[in-house]
Amino acid sequence: MNIDWVGLGLLGLAAFLLLVFTYLRRKTPAVFRRIEAYERLNRAVGLAVENGTRLHISLGRGNFFTARGGSALAGLALLRRIAERTSVSDRPPLATSGDAVLAILSQDTMLSGYRAAGAEEQYRFSTGRLTGLAPFSYAAGTMPIVRDENVSASVVIGDLGAEAALVAESSDREGTSLIAASDNLSAQAVFYASAQEPLIGEELFAGGAYTGAGPTHEASLNVQDILRWLVIVAILAGSALKLVGII
Numbered sequence: 001m002n003i004d005w006v007g008l009g010l011l012g013l014a015a016f017l018l019l020v021f022t023y024l025r026r027k028t029p030a031v032f033r034r035i036e037a038y039e040r041l042n043r044a045v046g047l048a049v050e051n052g053t054r055l056h057i058s059l060g061r062g063n064f065f066t067a068r069g070g071s072a073l074a075g076l077a078l079l080r081r082i083a084e085r086t087s088v089s090d091r092p093p094l095a096t097s098g099d100a101v102l103a104i105l106s107q108d109t110m111l112s113g114y115r116a117a118g119a120e121e122q123y124r125f126s127t128g129r130l131t132g133l134a135p136f137s138y139a140a141g142t143m144p145i146v147r148d149e150n151v152s153a154s155v156v157i158g159d160l161g162a163e164a165a166l167v168a169e170s171s172d173r174e175g176t177s178l179i180a181a182s183d184n185l186s187a188q189a190v191f192y193a194s195a196q197e198p199l200i201g202e203e204l205f206a207g208g209a210y211t212g213a214g215p216t217h218e219a220s221l222n223v224q225d226i227l228r229w230l231v232i233v234a235i236l237a238g239s240a241l242k243l244v245g246i247i
Contacts, residue, residue: 014223021219030209030218037197038210041179044153045085053152054091055082058142058167059106060158060182061098061135068159071183071204072102075157076109077217078207082155083113085211087122094149096131097158098138103130139163143170153177157204160187168194 048055057079062072079095086093095106107128114123131141143166146154154171156164157180164180164187171178172194180191181199191198199206202224208217 010227014227017223017226018216018219021222022216025215025218025222030222032206032209032218032221035199035203035206035210037179037181037195037199037203038207040177040197041153041155042211044177044179045082048091048093048152049086049089051152052090053150054089055086055093056145056149056151056154056176057082057093057095058154058156058158059095059097059102060156060160061138062102062159063099064101068183071158071181072099074205074207076102076105077213078155078157078211079106080109080113080116081208081211081213083110084117087114087117087119091150092122092124092127094145094151095128096138096142096145097128098130098132098135100130100133103128135161135163136166139166142167146170146174146176151176153179156180156191157182157199157207159183162186162190164190165194 044055047053057075059072059075059079062068062070062075064072079093082093093110095110097103097106107125110128111120111123114120129141131145132138145151147170151174154167154176156167156178160167160182161184164182164184168178168180168190178195179197179199180195181204182188182191183204188198188200192200205224206221208214209221
């Protein structure tokens with residue numbers, strides 16, 4: 001069995017940095033750059049509780065057995081925080097997904113958010129829904145929710161493809177606020193044209209930190225920055241060595 005020592009080394013480095021920055025963030029809160037989409041989301045959460053409307057969180061079709069599972073985990077982290085903050089609302093948030101495992105995890109995540117807020121008895125498992133297992137069946141099952149469930153804002157975050165256009169169009173038709181991000185280039189193009197404040201690139205993974213999910217989420221952004229610079233340095237070093245003929 002071949003062992004990828006470079007991969008294991010990067011994983012160990014990331015874990016070590018995460019522990020260090022989590023400890024530091026417990027001592028000193030981090031200061032992040034302003035992202036308008038997350039500010040809009042925080043306002044939408046408060047307005048939904050005050051107005052008695054719902055938030056709709058669509059988690060996409062991320063499969064945890066593929067590389068696309070990272071965006072699904074980011075969506076679940078954001079869902080937990082939203083569920084915790086809106087647990088006192090008369091109309092709890094709704095979570096939709098296009099993967100069976102993700103749907104079960106969305107129900108468990110929402111329960112965890114209600115439990116953290118001390119409102120476990122108000123949780124209803126029907127608020128985490130599997131709307132379809134194929135791309136367009138997932139979109140077809142998601143679209144009516146915006147119209148029929150008194151939704152004031154939709155948060156679409158996860159792995160989607162071209163079907164993202166249908167999900168975004170349903171929000172536009174009902175005049176609801178749309179906050180969207182994806183790790184898929186097709187969906188990113190759709191959201192860049194249709195969302196009021198689209199999330200680009202790694203901003204997808206910053207939801208927990210920007211909604212106050214805890215120091216670990218804040219530390220993860222510091223780790224991302226360090227790993228990003230390491231990749232940049234490695235690319236520049238490789239290019240320089242190739243230029244002088246060493247490689």
